Amino acid sequence: MTTRKIYTAEFKRQAIDLAAREDVGPIRAARDLGISTSVLYRWRLQAQEAGQAAFPGQGRSTLTPQEQEIQRLRKENEILRQEREILKKAAAFLPRAGPKAVWSLGRFFAKENL
Template sequence: MGTRKTYSAEFKRQAVQLATQPDHTVDEIARDLGIGRSTLSNWIRMAREHGELAFPGKGKARLTPEQEELKRLRKENELLRQERDILKSAAVCLGQNSTRMGLARWFAKHSK
């Protein structure tokens, strides 16, 4: 397996600029630059979606502050869902135990 080619942000911006001009097709530009059509298409999509924030160098496109906040909130939401599911399971287990030993005895045993 060969090493993966990397391209500078400037190269990607210039390729996108060339590909979005009306006198050339994406296929022509990709072939002339020696890159795949899908690669160039992905760069064009990233440039449209992220504008100046696209192609930060190595890694993924930088997120806007709103996107970062949304990502943080989604992660927090997932954690809260997991905690809720754990508590639901615990409540079911406690409910089964309380019916067997009597609710009053269970609370007396566990409230100490």
């Protein structure tokens, strides 16, 4: 099994700059750097599309504060959906106890009691 090479964002940017030079070109730059031309072209495309946000490193993209808030709210929303489903299933087992028992279960599963 081969190990995957990891290149820094600085290396990728320098490789793109080197390939952009007229006296070098992308094919020669890729050969000299020991990478394939398709990788170099992909890096160049990513840099064109994302600009300074390209190559965030280790799969972590830089999110704006609004995007971070949306991500946090989506996670919280999913947790609340799961809790609601648990309470629905618990309510099916307690039909005679009425709404007060379901309310007690809700308090039991509340985050303060975890």
